[in-house]
Amino acid sequence: MSLLETAKRHDLNTEKYMTYLLEHLPSEESLVNKNVLEAYLPWAESIQNNCK
Template sequence: LSNNRAERAVKEIVMGRKNWLFSQSGTGAKSMAIIMSILETAKQNGLDQFKYINYLLDKLPNELSLLDNQRLEAYLPWAENVQLHCK
């Protein structure tokens, strides 16, 4: 058994750690952590990260409610429509 995949996933976070020390606020650091999590999940699902972020920023503001879990599931990286648009 190997944990190379997990170590590689954490590598980018560790490399950026020095930059996050200078976040202006706790909220800014939390926002950066959320964005990095989204990008890493997209990468693990074989998506182009830039296309995925653009897709989310283009589609999510047009949703009537972001509180509906079924609507949000359509934007997860493993959703079929997302896979078609963001590979």
């Protein structure tokens, strides 16, 4: 399942979600850390709060 399909299943506004990812991911120092990436998954609390 794609990231966008997962976002839809979590009732996110997919346009807001993609915009959020494109605005915030580039500022992360390292994407190697699993916890950093998990914070951007559709079910993360901060994503739910910002992208509905």
